[in-house]
Amino acid sequence: xSEFFSIYIxxxxxxxxxxxxxHILSAMASMGKKGIPSGxxxxxxxxxxxxxxxxxxxxxxMSRTYVSEGEEEExxxxxxxVFPMSDIHLSVIGKLRKNILKKTTAVKRYGFx
Numbered sequence: 001x002s003e004f005f006s007i008y009i010x011x012x013x014x015x016x017x018x019x020x021x022x023h024i025l026s027a028m029a030s031m032g033k034k035g036i037p038s039g040x041x042x043x044x045x046x047x048x049x050x051x052x053x054x055x056x057x058x059x060x061x062m063s064r065t066y067v068s069e070g071e072e073e074e075x076x077x078x079x080x081x082v083f084p085m086s087d088i089h090l091s092v093i094g095k096l097r098k099n100i101l102k103k104t105t106a107v108k109r110y111g112f113x
Contacts, residue, residue, distance in 0.1 A: 005084040009035035010053065010091040018084050023060075024050075025079040037094050041080045048079035049094035056086040 002019040007027065009015075012035040018027035025048050028036055039047030046066030052075040059072070062081040076093065 006087045051091045053089045055088035
């Protein structure tokens with residue numbers, strides 16, 4: 001039986017559920033959320049780069065072009081390769097981060113995008 005954990009995105013304030021057998025990016029998409037930019041879903045493009053601020057997780061293999069071993073040790077990973085083992089608090093740091101922040105600012109300022 002799967003466990004479900006809460007995933008909190010710092011920049012948008014979004015919270016969604018993710019099972020222990022599902023990667024964070026897939027769970028976000030299935031819940032209709034858009035807080036993390038989405039690319040290849042295979043660990044090779046770097047679009048979904050995040051910093052894990054709190055929580056326990058495991059990762060699968062990801063491109064060292066986008067996440068070095070040192071970065072991974074500091075809690076940086078690709079959301080498409082992160083599987084939660086507890087509630088997670090994360091920050092988006094990928095190259096499309098500014099697009100997410102632009103939408104969030106518009107919603108806060110005007111109430112719509």
